[in-house]
Structures are given as structure tokens and as C-alpha cells.
Amino acid sequence: MTTQRKALVLAAVPALILSTVLAGPAAGTPTQPVDVALEWYDVTANTIAAAGAPTQVTNNRTWAIGWLAAGRALTRSAAAATPYKEAALAAAVHETLVTLAPARKTQLDEALATTLGRIPDGADETAGAAAGRQQAKALLASRANDGLDPAAVNAPFSPPSTSPGVWQPTPPTYSPGTQYGNRVAKPFLLKAADQFRPGPPPALGSPRYNRDLAEVRADGALASTTRTQAQTDTAQFWYGSSYVLYTEPLRVAVAEAVRRPLAERVKLVALFHVASVDTQIATSDTKYAYQRWRPVTALRATVDAQWTPLHNTPAHPDYPSGHTTYSGSAEQVLTALVGPRTAKPYTIGSPTAPGVTRTYTDWRQLTAENVDARVWSGIHTRTADTVGATLGRAVAAHTIQNAYKLFR
Incomplete structure (x- = not known):
């Protein structure tokens, strides 16, 4: 991802958070590699905990769409470099969650900025993020009106009788x-x-x-x-x-x-x-x-x-x-x-x-x-x-x- 495009992604992040993201660790502090899979696992879990649906299956659907989109982006570019794959995962899950849990957009944009901020600028990062977003958008479109929104899940039901066993x-x-x-x-x-x-x-x-x-x-x-x-x-x-x-x-x-x-x-x-x-x-x-x-x-x-x-x-x-x-x-x-x-x-x-x-x-x-x-x-x-x-x-x-x- 180019420096100019990265700046656009980070533009929505509050100034104090942005300065922390860009500053990196303090001098002399040993750094540990970030596990991007666990990072976005936690982002997904926290997003649903804060702004998920009232129906369990709807929340499972959100996970399924986001991580399936990421899986498709990674599978279809199996030989791609690590920056591509990490950007694809982050962008696919981010796109899904922003669409399905828009109340958490600020936090999700911050999380995406953090991940992309660690990835070296370049064609791999740019292509990976684009692939992740594309797969998420396509999957969201294909799952539209699938009957797993809360209202559809809890469609009215009236027992047919009061007979024993019913x-x-x-x-x-x-x-x-x-x-x-x-x-x-x-x-x-x-x-x-x-x-x-x-x-x-x-x-x-x-x-x-x-x-x-x-x-x-x-x-x-x-x-x-x-x-x-x-x-x-x-x-x-x-x-x-x-x-x-x-x-x-x-x-x-x-x-x-x-x-x-x-x-x-x-x-x-x-x-x-x-x-x-x-x-x-x-x-x-x-x-x-x-x-x-x-x-x-x-x-x-x-x-x-x-x-x-x-x-x-x-x-x-x-x-x-x-x-x-x-x-x-x-x-x-x-x-x-x-x-x-x-x-x-x-x-x-x-x-x-x-x-x-x-x-x-x-x-x-x-x-x-x-x-x-x-x-x-x-x-x-x-x-x-x-x-x-x-x-x-x-x-x-x-x-x-x-x-x-x-x-x-």
C-alpha cells in the first residue's frame, strides 16, 4: 500500500490513536511479531460482543461471511507474499464487520489502520487489501436476504394445538x-x-x-x-x-x-x-x-x-x-x-x-x-x-x- 493511500486509510483515526500507531514501540523495547489471525479474531469477537445481533445464528453468519471472504482471498493467491495475505485477511474481515456492525466503524477503522501500519508499503499490501475487500463485498451480496436477520429468524409461530406432546x-x-x-x-x-x-x-x-x-x-x-x-x-x-x-x-x-x-x-x-x-x-x-x-x-x-x-x-x-x-x-x-x-x-x-x-x-x-x-x-x-x-x-x-x- 502506498504512503498516500495508507494516509487515506488512517485519516479517520483520532489523532492520539494515530500518533501511537505511527510511533511504534519505545526505543529499546523488544517487539513480538503480531499474530494477525488472532488479532482479527479478537477484533471480530469484540465487535460482536459490543454491537452484535440479538440472535445467535446471525452472529455466526457474520463470522462466516468475514472469514470465508478472507479464506477465499488467501486461497486464490496461495503463492502470494505474507504482506498480501495479512492485508487480505484484515481488509476482508474489516469490510464485513463495517457493513454488518456499522456502529463499530471507528474502532474497526482503527484496527485496520493498526494492521496496515505494520505491513510494508508496496504492491503486495495494496493488492491484498483490495482482494479482501472484493471477496467480502461479493459474499455479502450473495448472502443478502438469506433469512438470517433477527426478524426472519424469529418469524411468528403459533402451536397448532394443545394436544399432549405438542x-x-x-x-x-x-x-x-x-x-x-x-x-x-x-x-x-x-x-x-x-x-x-x-x-x-x-x-x-x-x-x-x-x-x-x-x-x-x-x-x-x-x-x-x-x-x-x-x-x-x-x-x-x-x-x-x-x-x-x-x-x-x-x-x-x-x-x-x-x-x-x-x-x-x-x-x-x-x-x-x-x-x-x-x-x-x-x-x-x-x-x-x-x-x-x-x-x-x-x-x-x-x-x-x-x-x-x-x-x-x-x-x-x-x-x-x-x-x-x-x-x-x-x-x-x-x-x-x-x-x-x-x-x-x-x-x-x-x-x-x-x-x-x-x-x-x-x-x-x-x-x-x-x-x-x-x-x-x-x-x-x-x-x-x-x-x-x-x-x-x-x-x-x-x-x-x-x-x-x-x-x-
């Missing part, structure tokens, strides 16, 4: 069903939302159904006498947003892959979120195809009119669990692209358990805890959880197998 709004808020519109949104790689739809949930009154309900009744009750403190702690930890809970594990994976080519690390982030979007579309398809009532509705209607779960029940059907479809998808992508275990233990926190951390050495344990947690929260049956994890893995495996279609 989902109904749940206490304490009795909110209308959410995520109904996901089922007709445009996937990235699925041929159709029902491509991996599992078979129906256990029939009412069947042995498996009765076992499921008895387990939730005992272990998921607010006043449970069978749930241990450790189980309560697990339920509390995993009650938060799957998107938030998995942002740090994915960052760990990107950091662990530091010795791999930048294009591979970018594709890891892109494919994680592409799989997540497609998984959530498949999840809503299954939920609203079967419309199975939640444990709280079933138990109050048939066993105990006062039964109350440990946690409030989300406003959509039981089967399958969205948390476990998300975790199954995440596990599959991370295992396929990074390996089943991490080189060293990693620690994550939870927005619903402030100050609490958990340490892991693989990805599968996160899924296992999600399966248990939704039962111990009293908000899902175990069958809904295990089927959900299987569905997520299947969609993610399809994403990995067809990834070449996204980058050609």
Missing part, C-alpha cells in the same frame, strides 16, 4: 416460540434444512420417553434432592449462550495452529461458523417438524402441576437440544481440523457462572457436559440432547467434506 409456551414468561424462521433460511452448504433430520422423538408413554421424563423430574428440578452440587455447577456453567461459550475454545484452536499456513487458520474459523449456521438451520427444522413439548409442560400436565426446573426453559421445542447440536458441530470441526486433543490444557469461563473457570484437554468433553447440563437444568430430555449432538456432528462433517465448494 410444544406450548413455557413458564414463567410463556413467550412465543423463537427461531422458527431458521428452518427456511438459506444454508451455506446444506442441500436442504431437513437433509440430516433425525427420526421422531420417543412416542409418548414409551419406555424411553418415561425414562427421559423421570430423569428430568428428579435431577432437573429446582428443588432436586438427587442432583449433586457438581451437577448443579455444570448446569449453571453451560446455561449460557453457546456462541459465547465456544468463542474461547475456537480461539484456543486458532492459537494452537500457529505454525500452520495463515490460510488454514482462516479456514478453520470460517468452517466452524459455516457449520454452526447450517447446524442451527437443521436444528430449527427438526424442532418445528416434531414440535415436542418441553419437560416442564409434560411434567405439569401429567405428574406434578407445581414442578419447576432449575433454569427457565428457552422458548422453542425440546427435540433436539440447540446447545448440544452447537457443541456437536463445534466438536466435529475442531476434531477434524485441529485434532481431538489440545497440546496443553485450556481454560474457559462462562457468562452464567461469573468467576468460574473449567479446564479441558479435548473438545469432546465439552459436548458431554452440554448433554448432561441440559438435563440437570430441567430444560431438555436426555434423548433430545444426545440426538442433538449427533445431528450437529453430522452437519459439521458434511461441512468439512464439502468445504472445497466454498473456496474454489
